[in-house]
Amino acid sequence: MIIAVLLTVFNRKEQTLSCLKRLFDQDISQSFEISVFMVDDGSADGTSDAVKDRFPKVNVIKGSGDLFWNRGMHLAWTTALKKQEFDYYLWLNDDTYLKRDALKKLLNTSYDFKNESIIVGTTSALNNHNLVTYGGRSRKKGLLIPKESPEECDYFNGNIVLIPSYVYKIVGLNDPIFRHALGDFDYGLRAKAKGVKIYIASEILGRCDLHTELATWCNPKKSFLKRWKAFRSPLGNNPEEFYKFEKRHKGLGIALFHYLTNHIRLVAPKLWN
Numbered sequence: 001m002i003i004a005v006l007l008t009v010f011n012r013k014e015q016t017l018s019c020l021k022r023l024f025d026q027d028i029s030q031s032f033e034i035s036v037f038m039v040d041d042g043s044a045d046g047t048s049d050a051v052k053d054r055f056p057k058v059n060v061i062k063g064s065g066d067l068f069w070n071r072g073m074h075l076a077w078t079t080a081l082k083k084q085e086f087d088y089y090l091w092l093n094d095d096t097y098l099k100r101d102a103l104k105k106l107l108n109t110s111y112d113f114k115n116e117s118i119i120v121g122t123t124s125a126l127n128n129h130n131l132v133t134y135g136g137r138s139r140k141k142g143l144l145i146p147k148e149s150p151e152e153c154d155y156f157n158g159n160i161v162l163i164p165s166y167v168y169k170i171v172g173l174n175d176p177i178f179r180h181a182l183g184d185f186d187y188g189l190r191a192k193a194k195g196v197k198i199y200i201a202s203e204i205l206g207r208c209d210l211h212t213e214l215a216t217w218c219n220p221k222k223s224f225l226k227r228w229k230a231f232r233s234p235l236g237n238n239p240e241e242f243y244k245f246e247k248r249h250k251g252l253g254i255a256l257f258h259y260l261t262n263h264i265r266l267v268a269p270k271l272w273n
Helices: 013-024 047-054 066-082 100-113 166-172 183-193 224-232 239-249 251-265
Strands: 001-009 033-042 059-062 088-092 118-124 128-134 136-138 151-153 160-164 198-207
Touching: 001 013, 001 066, 013 047, 033 047, 033 151, 033 166, 033 183, 047 059, 047 151, 059 066, 059 166, 066 088, 066 183, 088 100, 088 198, 100 160, 100 198, 128 198, 136 198, 160 166, 166 183, 183 198, 224 251, 239 251
Parallel strands: 001 033, 001 088, 033 059, 118 198
Antiparallel strands: 088 160, 118 128, 118 160, 151 198
């Protein structure tokens, strides 16, 4: 059984190396093989060379520099598929550090559901193991906290996600219409719409700090020019992509409403204080 591990990285050399070390240190059966496909989207800190030196088996793919996370993951996935079809596809963020038995728990959970469901791993903060940061999400409850047994969710963050081949053949790839964010949420919601179930595995499976700083585009302490640039950036609100996401999953009315109110918030962010 072969697992294709998909990553997109950019200028986080030490984090990337730590992430890969924990990946290759996973306690899994010898019947499983890991094949890593890593897109380096224009790093200037020597990430690619360092990875090639320490982990020569990693397939390093040079990005164009403007792919960002979701399109980088799409490139990693399509590159993997050109090599062969795999039994599983693991999405992994390079700022996420797997527990040593994380992959084993993901695979066991997938097996429990006949390898026909998406299995999501939950992360907690690096210095606060009680603070859940990323994982599976419910439309009603938001981010879910793992329990003693797997729990069904509606969509997920893309930090740790195991997608069996069965699911890939139904849902396909992540949609490159989204450049950075939203691609993971969209994939989960599309999977649910096609009848694929999603579960969060029991226990915390990794560590990743939460990015909690108020976004620049709606921060009243920033100048309008800085807010505008952030608003139009793939790392910002990305109004057209957000509109397409909401129209697809929430309907035209909500998409139009938020498209308008987000522009108002850009111009007058203090109204939301």
